[in-house]
Amino acid sequence: MAAEGSSSIDALGQFQLHPALGAIGGSVNFTQSNLMMVVAGLLVLALLWVGMKPRAMVPGRLQAAAEMGYETIMSMCTETIGHEGRKFFPLVFTLFFFILFGNLLGVFPYFFTFTSHIMVTLALSLFVFLLVTVVAIKEHGLHFFSYFVPKGIPVALAPLMVAIEVISYLSRIISLSVRLFANMMAGHVMLEVFGSFIVMLGGIGLLGYFPAALSLGVNTILIGFELLVATLQAYVFAILTCIYLHDAVHLH
C-alpha cells in the first residue's frame, strides 16, 4: 500500500480479488475470497468436530464453544420462529457460523473478508429470500399472497397497499445484503485509512509522531469495534432470517 508515495490512501485496494493457490487457482479463477470461504467452512467443521470429540460431561473450552453455539442458535430458532423452528435450525446455524467466521477471519492481517463483497452477501440474502418464499408458498399455498394485503384496509386503498407491500417484501433482499456488506466494508476501510495515517504521519518526522501514535490508538480501538461488528452482523443476519421464516410460517 502507498508504494508510489505517501500522498495517497488506497483504501479500496484491499477488496481486490486475486487468484489464489498459484497456477491451478488462476486457471479456474479461484480467488482468495473463495479460499477464505473454504477456510471458514473448514474452521466451522473443525470447531464442531474437534470440539465435540471429547464428549466430556464438563466441557472444555472448545466443546463449550461448540455447545454454546448450538444452544444459542437453537433457542434463537425456537423462540423466534416457534416450534417449527427446529426444522430450520441447520440452515440458520450454517448461515450464522459461515458469516461469523468470514467476518472474524477478516480481522487478521493478510486475510480477506469475503463478506465485504456485495456479490457474496447478495447471494446469501437471495438464497434466504427465495427459501423463505418457497417455504411460505409450501405452507400456505396461494393463501400466501394474502400476506401482501394488510388486514382491515379499505378496498379503494388495496391496490396501493399491495404495491407498497410487494416492494417492501422485495426490499428485504437489498437491506439484508447491504447491511452486512456495508458494515464489513466500512470497518475495513476505516482500518486502512487510519493505518495509512500511521505510516504517513510517522514519515514526516518529529511533529508527526504524536498524531501517528493517536492513529495507532484509534486503530486498536477499531479492531475491537470490528470484532463486535463482526459478531453482531452475523447475529443480525441469522435473526433476520429467523424473523422472515417466522413470517413465512405464520403469515402476519
Next chain:
Amino acid sequence: MSQDNGGPDPSFEDRLKAARSKQGLDAPPKQPLGDQGGLGGSAWGIGARVGVELVSALVVAVAIGYGLDRIFHTTPILTAVFVPLGGAAGVVNLWRLFAPKQSD
C-alpha cells in the same frame, strides 16, 4: 455438609434456582422480539438500519419502475410512479421495525 435446617425445606427447584441465579447461570429475561433491541440498539445502529431500510425499498422500487418502463417503452412514467411507492414502502419497513407492539 448434611445439615438440616429445621424449618420447612425449600424445594429442590427453589434451591437450584437460587444457586443458579447466584452464579449468574440463568439468562436474564428475554426482551420481546418486537422491540428488536438486539439488532444494534445503539444510536449508530439504529441510524444505519433506518438508512438501509429506506434506501433499499427505494432501490427496489426504482428497479421495478425502470424495468417496466424498458419493457413497455413508457420511459419516465412508471419510474415516476414507483419512486413514491418505494418511499412509502421504506416508511412501512421502518414502521414494522419501530412500531410499538400491541396486537399479535
